[in-house]
Amino acid sequence: MTNLNFLFAAYTAIWVLLFVYVFLLSRRNRTVQKEIDELRQLLRRQNAS
Amino acid sequence: MLRKLADTVLPFLTFVAMTAAIFMVFVQVPTDKVQGIVQRIFYFHVPLAMMTFAAFGLVAIASGFFLWRGSRFWDRLAPSSAEVGMLFCTLVLITGPIWARPIWGTWWTWDARLTTTLILWLIYAAYLMLRTMSGTGDQGARYAAVLGIVGAIDIPIINRSVYWWRTIHPAVLITREGGSGLNDPSMRLTFEICMLAFLLLFGWLLWVCNESGRLRDAAEDLRQQVIEHEPQR
Amino acid sequence: MWALLRKDLQIEFRTKETLASLLMLGLLTLVILSFAFDPTSELRDEAAPGALWVAVIFAGVLGLNRSFLAERENDCLQGLLLCPVDRGTVYLSKSPGNCLFMMVAQLIIVPIFVFFFNLPATAALGGVFLALLLGVLGFAAVGTLFAAISVRTRAREVMLPLLLLPLVVPIFIGGVKVTARVLAGKPLAEVAQWLNLMGGFDFIFLVVGWLVFEYAVEE
Numbered sequence: 227m228t229n230l231n232f233l234f235a236a237y238t239a240i241w242v243l244l245f246v247y248v249f250l251l252s253r254r255n256r257t258v259q260k261e262i263d264e265l266r267q268l269l270r271r272q273n274a275s
Numbered sequence: 276m277l278r279k280l281a282d283t284v285l286p287f288l289t290f291v292a293m294t295a296a297i298f299m300v301f302v303q304v305p306t307d308k309v310q311g312i313v314q315r316i317f318y319f320h321v322p323l324a325m326m327t328f329a330a331f332g333l334v335a336i337a338s339g340f341f342l343w344r345g346s347r348f349w350d351r352l353a354p355s356s357a358e359v360g361m362l363f364c365t366l367v368l369i370t371g372p373i374w375a376r377p378i379w380g381t382w383w384t385w386d387a388r389l390t391t392t393l394i395l396w397l398i399y400a401a402y403l404m405l406r407t408m409s410g411t412g413d414q415g416a417r418y419a420a421v422l423g424i425v426g427a428i429d430i431p432i433i434n435r436s437v438y439w440w441r442t443i444h445p446a447v448l449i450t451r452e453g454g455s456g457l458n459d460p461s462m463r464l465t466f467e468i469c470m471l472a473f474l475l476l477f478g479w480l481l482w483v484c485n486e487s488g489r490l491r492d493a494a495e496d497l498r499q500q501v502i503e504h505e506p507q508r
Numbered sequence: 509m510w511a512l513l514r515k516d517l518q519i520e521f522r523t524k525e526t527l528a529s530l531l532m533l534g535l536l537t538l539v540i541l542s543f544a545f546d547p548t549s550e551l552r553d554e555a556a557p558g559a560l561w562v563a564v565i566f567a568g569v570l571g572l573n574r575s576f577l578a579e580r581e582n583d584c585l586q587g588l589l590l591c592p593v594d595r596g597t598v599y600l601s602k603s604p605g606n607c608l609f610m611m612v613a614q615l616i617i618v619p620i621f622v623f624f625f626n627l628p629a630t631a632a633l634g635g636v637f638l639a640l641l642l643g644v645l646g647f648a649a650v651g652t653l654f655a656a657i658s659v660r661t662r663a664r665e666v667m668l669p670l671l672l673l674p675l676v677v678p679i680f681i682g683g684v685k686v687t688a689r690v691l692a693g694k695p696l697a698e699v700a701q702w703l704n705l706m707g708g709f710d711f712i713f714l715v716v717g718w719l720v721f722e723y724a725v726e727e
Binding site for chain 3: 394400401404405414417420421429433
């Protein structure tokens with residue numbers, strides 16, 4: 227039944243786009259978090275000196 | 276703190292609701308007699324559409340508050356809402372035609388709702404581009420806020436004009452599909468569960484995206500502090 | 509406000525640059541669009557109103573860009589902002605000014621349009637001009653606001669059409685509808701709802717522009 231293909235296509239599209247977005251978001255957050263940690267370390271070193 | 280709560284409870288609720296939604300859509304709800312199984316796309320398509328319009332409304336409200344109050348909170352909320360809204364809008368524009376093809380025989384019709392959604396997508400895109408392409412700091416935020424407000428005011432006008440555009444000429448009249456002709460109570464329940472699931476999904480994604488913005492701002496603050504603390508060489 | 513408007517007009521009459529750009533771009537668009545259709549096909553007549561409005565919109569976008577870019581280059585906007593004038597008033601002088609320039613360009617473009625598309629030169633043209641006036645006013649209202657914004661972004665000229673075109677869809681649809689009906693000989697009363705829509709659009713966005721312009725030009 228080709229209608230099933232359409233149903234599949236629609237739900238796959240939803241899943242793929244949502245997944246890609248969440249993945250990109252988590253990667254973005256991870257990068258920024260790492261940057262924050264590095265900056266905090268730098269600040270601590272500055273304050274110590 | 277509220278943050279901890281949102282970080283854990285929100286995704287959990289979203290997961291539960293979405294799982295329930297998937298179950299309802301694929302197992303529980305009866306097949307529509309007229310449209311066949313393709314009709315099931317509807318249960319995700321419509322909540323997606325409602326959320327994208329809600330998202331844009333939120334963009335407008337946040338933009339307004341930002342121009343009025345100037346706090347970073349609103350300027351983080353607005354683009355986050357725009358980002359998630361854009362994602363949902365894209366999904367609406369993909370699932371809509373996939374549904375339309377077997378039902379109406381054509382991928383695209385220029386009917387009022389579909390066309391307005393397309394234009395909404397274009398305005399979202401312009402908003403996000405404007406936000407990233409403006410020069411220094413606050414400027415981009417303010418410009419985007421202006422667009423957010425003007426766009427939101429314009430959408431109803433656009434909708435009405437496209438609707439008139441389509442329905443004045445009876446020869447090309449394409450009646451909008453019922454869609455909301457949900458007779459079976461089980462269908463209505465399915466729809467409501469899906470609506471809830473997407474409301475939660477939107478909330479969760481909005482939260483994560485907003486957090487991203489907050490982290491970026493925190494990083495920027497730290498960077499400023501580091502620069503200030505730099506000893507004079 | 510009148511002083512500002514007069515100043516804009518004076519500058520324009522001396523250089524005539526904006527007017528020239530609007531005119532040439534509008535004409536060129538009409539010519540190019542004419543190539544899109546077989547001169548003998550019926551499609552041409554149906555497409556005529558659309559062609560006119562595409563020309564108006566495209567020329568308008570480019571003309572607006574030009575006028576703001578020039579101001580930016582000469583730091584005129586800075587000078588203006590130093591005036592002890594409410595930002596909203598600056599907007600209210602700029603947008604009708606832009607509207608006026610575009611309408612003057614239409615005075616030449618419309619006759620050429622009539623020639624190119626073999627339309628009867630009847631009183632119907634009055635209706636066309638009315639549609640143009642309402643449409644151009646709305647276009648200038650939104651356009652002035654976003655042109656001020658666009659020229660200060662990295663993407664410069666590209667940004668304005670991106671922002672403007674989706675927003676002026678009601679104007680475009682309304683304008684084409686009214687033009688088509690009027691050229692088909694129908695009375696204005698028939699297109700009253702479109703004229704109302706365009707008028708409403710104009711009013712709403714002139715007010716919004718007036719309220720919000722200061723955010724578009726703040727440093």
